Amino acid sequence: MTITQLYYVLAVAEHKNFTKAAEKCFVTQPTLSMQIQKLEDELDILIFDRGKKPIELTEVGRKIVIQAKNIVNESYRIQDIVDQQKGFIGGEFRLGIIPTVMPTLLPMFLKTFIKKYPKINLKIEELTTEEIISRITEGHLDAAIAATPLENEHIKERVLYYEPFVGYIPENHKLHSQDKIKIEELSLDDMLLLEDGHCFREGIINLCKTFKNQEADQFQLESGSIETLIKLSNEGLGMTLLPYLHTFDLNENYKKNLHYFYEPSPAREVSLIYHKSELKLQIIEALHKVITGIVRGAIAFQNVKIVSPLPVK
Structure with a gap:
């Protein structure tokens, strides 16, 4: 059993199609299928029901996918540990921002952030809160900026400003x-x-x-x-x-x-939110530091008194 095989399983579970999963993983479809078949042979079970369209997970396959997500995330954490030890802050970082925050906040911090952290490749999307929660939970976003509290057990929140x-x-x-x-x-x-x-x-x-x-x-x-x-x-x-x-x-x-x-x-409370697995924390910390330094200063300059926000439902 390898991390790569588990990664392929997660891709097929997400796309419910071997060809689309192979495209996402940047491998040929026969290569991906062969690796998943090897894993099924090793475990002596079927992870996918290939007789259904679209492809579905078997009962044991659903349990394997849950564990595979944990294992793959933990493998990413090893790279995080190495990056932090080296003091490296860089790589791809996928950030979602809600529509009522994007047009005002992004111009305030983006230029400063990319100048200070040129090795980070930010990929930014404007998404609704519902889309953000789904993508963070499924591992398709590293973090997001949204109105909180969300009270989601899978997501951590760090307040940026009120x-x-x-x-x-x-x-x-x-x-x-x-x-x-x-x-x-x-x-x-x-x-x-x-x-x-x-x-x-x-x-x-x-x-x-x-x-x-x-x-x-x-x-x-x-x-x-x-x-x-x-x-x-x-x-x-x-x-x-x-x-x-x-x-x-x-x-x-x-x-x-x-x-x-x-x-x-x-x-309203606006926070930087991310998965409880806390991957890429060094980049999350960098984002938090830059944004709070700029925005809180702008709000304080206007001499506006802020109170605790109303809950987001």
Whole structure:
């Protein structure tokens, strides 16, 4: 039994196809099939039911895959130990970022990070929280930046910063004349929200429902981007809430519509998350250090008081 054979098994279990698994592993399909056949012969069992389309794991095969994931991950840890001993911080690192964080956070830290750690090959994807959790659990992401807490037993969370909510209230809205707003004044009746699936949407709904018995389905108008929410708000269709970092790039006319909350300000928790196996910790630590140094400084400079966030559901 070899690590390579187990790696091939995991690839077939994921893709349910020998040809696709071979492509992922950068070997020929006969080579991959032969190695898996050798492992099955050695163990005297069948890992895959090849008579079904797509290919399925046998009952014992499912148990083997669970253990194979642990063994392969532990083999990667050996390289981690060597890299840390040598002080090497580099190699490929797959990072996911949620849509409401990506456009504001990435430009703030990326240039600094790649300059400081030129040997790291960052591969960044914009993904929903649900996609991120799935990919981290399956080993397709090394880490991600998402709103937390997630309360997932397979994932560890390291807080990067707390980002306050800021009201975007157009001139024709009843709350526009107020210098600051209170949480209890928010209403889902005229709140513009992101589409279902965005964790920032859930944060706003939770915020409104904390102080009032409101149902999320009262409001019908939703959008896929924060920029669209701002435009709809300017058309008099309601108010919306923005993540604090999204307010930095607004033009001066739009900034006149920003209204901050009375302290303590409601906020969301944004964290660097990764699998509990803690692979590539030296890169995770480097990311955490760079991002916190930049973002926390930006938020502190604006003199905004942050409180514990609402739970993400």
